[in-house]
Amino acid sequence: MHAIALTKDNRVLTWGVNDDKALGRDTTWAGGVRDVDAEDSEDDDDDDTGVNPRESTPAQIDNGELGPDDIICKVAATDSASFLLTTDGFVFGWGTFRGADGIIGFAKDIRVQPTPMLIAPLQDITDIACGSNHVLAIDANGKVWTWGSGGQFQLGRKPLTRHGGPTATLQPQPCGMFGKKHYAVDIAAGSYHSFYIDNQNQVWAWGLNNYSQTGHYDDTGKDDAMILQPKLVDSLKDAGIATIAGGEHHSVACTKDGKLLTWGRVDGHQVGHPDSLFTEDNAVFDENKKPRILLRPTAVPHLDTKFVAAGVDTSFAIDAVGRVLSWGFSANYQTGQGTTDDIEVPTIIENSAIRSRDIIWAGAGGQYSVVAAEYESDESPPVNGK
Template sequence: MAPRTRKPAAAEAPAKAPKRNAAPKSETTTTTKSVPITKDAAATRASTRKTTTKAAPKAAPKSTAKATKAVAEPKKTATTAKATAATKTNAATTKKTAPAKKAAAEKKAAVEKKPAKNVNGKRPIDEDEDEDDAVESSEASEPRPQKKTRVAATEDAPTGWHKQIIAKRRKRQVVHNPVPTTPLDIFVFGEGSAGELGLGSKPHDGKKPTDVKRPRLNHNLGAEAVGVVDIACGGMHAIALTKDNRVLTWGVNDDEALGRDTTWAGGVRDADADSDDEDDEDKINPLESTPTQIDNGELGEDDIISKVIASDSASFVLTTDGFVFGWGTFRGADGIIGFAKDIRVQPTPMLIAPLQDIVDIACGSNHVLALDTHGKVWTWGSGGQFQLGRKPITRHGGPTATLHPQPCGMFGKRHFATEIAAGSYHSFYTDDQGRVWSWGLNNYSQTGHYDDTGKDDAMVLQPKLVESLKDEDVEQIAGGEHHSVARTKDGRLLTWGRVDGHQVGQPADLFTEDNAMFDENKKPRILLKPTAIANLDIKFVAAGVDTSFAIDSDGRVYSWGFSATYQTGQGTIDDIEVPTMIDNTAIRGRKIVLASAGGQFSLLAAAHDEAGSPAVNGN
């Protein structure tokens, strides 16, 4: 893969860890042991109670019966204990022993009528019996029994702390997320050396599956045979949903982001062979580079998918009934953080608890946002740049505490979210009044705030109203790594953030001391204020790391920004300064409806024209 010519600021880019470093899931079990009651202890208890009253009680005290019962089996032990006690007692004790023995026998008979063991292999506790009594009266060294099993265990029931939610999840359904149904033609372009274009590992129609300079129809995702209805790019992988509810993935699988096994015995080169004798395609894993269905994991037959998204090292799906499943892992500046508590890397789909009634999801590089039907925004993943809108580490939970979804603010009937979006290390939501809130990394003013702009460690710690957008009537936002783009309800295109790679798509003469920050060489570095790009009527926006896309009302797509690996689709490795229409034989005359960008590759989608001629393969 061609290296990038420009590196991001040191504070925000998580370091990549060596490949396939996932550790197996750890499981911890806590066992409590009861202390056995010895003969001498029983005798001591009996002798201690002999002087408490002059007359024998009608029934033995509970503790005496308890001690007697504990040593009643075998009989030899009981006899020895009573004999020892008798040598130290007077007449009152003799009167006292008979009712105590009778009480112990009655209690033993009652115990024998109870179920011997519960589903955990332990004796259940009687309703009239204290827990401490149950422990002392159990066999020596037997684990302390539980009062109640939360979920009945079955052979096919999923394991883990979230199994109760799965068991009850279909008893109530609050949301009904729509399912996309229009089959799409998928066009890809960019690097592709790691299989992220999904073109397989071998040339097709004489064209290599790597270094695709302009949009090319993906032959592995044919609209009639496969029928992709939703698609998204991660950092170096992609995920798609088909018309028959299958989820396909392709690209880099180092952290199990593909949700399936891609172990391949190939890719080993002969050290003595001439490097010119082997094609680059021989090094591409065909199992990673070919779109293939994921393993089901905890996804059931009744789970209907409505949306797919991807981060750098993980993938997620949203179901029609408002539940989220995911797999892969999250990374921070020091490498892998984990996917969930006690789960370093999750290889197959897993239910993300406690989320339910979710209507939308969005991904950054290593964090996720979820919007529920009540207008509450949940966040989880890596929080090192405060992209979660809450503290990244808690005193009790440690660094993995951020892997558990939690609300990122106070939401209720008077203030709730209606839309969500994410950049690489920053986040957004739009509230019920149409106002935009943002938080996270802000070293290039990508949040729309001016807090410590220009400093490597500039961050907005929690959701904060974006004053610079309060009068813009924003309808859609997309975040890149250090820049952001937005579309207003009247079709205007707004951009702000990092400038030096033409990420904002603005001409050089636009930048002034009033709207931008300059470096020591007097070159524009940051566009501070969201600024409109004229003469475009925009219906959709998307952003990659340093690349952006906009689709106009006629279905024409424009791109701009960093293009070192052809990710702009313009056929050049030079940066694209301003929004430029992508025009080649593959998409000419097609109405583009969707764009998505990864780290070094991008894709476009158009509604499949079943009545028309097939699209021409681009170069």
């Protein structure tokens, strides 16, 4: 329930919920809140909504342990923490990690970290990716590091020691054996599952698998189905995956030749296929004969895709001409389609604000989504922030 953005002049802006210091800055506000039950509530100032403007307005993070010469190249967010990557390969973060029983902590002796802190022992990191409460990082040698909550085996490794306790997973560690012959070239994370693509362009996945969101079929349909460590995804073997993204219980990918592939949970139209697609051969059905899981990564026809993104139950694809399509759960309008009805199949967002824009990026949180367009230098300056 928060967002993080990196500007071209090396500023990091955050906004949203700051209960666990995920914004990386002080948002203390002395303003009052409107009592909606008060008898005179109709006479209250319409602008006094009870929202803390220091949270809801994008603002620059505190420096914390960041130095004046640190140049930032990537930002990413979990549910309750935020992270950034510098051009010289260091990772900084703030906030906290949560598990099934509440706050785990941010580091071994830190419950909640309010401002940017260097994440040791990470060095020479080239990319980061975040799930709901875990983080992946890939270094210059193609080694994948993970840390955070590991309750669904989304870290792909055992804790540091048998007696390390719940905070043992907060220390970054490699999630497998990597070397000159086998190394990672890309990483991605769903809410509780993870991916990397190796130097042979094969996909490896692990973590929660109750809806086959990893692409594996192990114990599909069972609540406690989990892939304990990185495992080659046979269903994506030789698919030529260019980009992959995970939602909560589904995943999406685009191939190097522009195909859009989806799989996993289907009851909120997360996979973007019509009900007529699902058969006994490719799906799992419930006792009422309704489809629950699309097992095999399946192409959505007639799309030339260059980018994919996934929120909890909502997904996005950008096509070759810069149009953005969305599908899935839309109860909070997070599909951008102007409706609270689920969007069954990938549908172009026909919104006047972006209709003539070249969309270059999309992302989604739990109940909201964001798209970014190519900046046009001859645009008029914003008026009243719009």
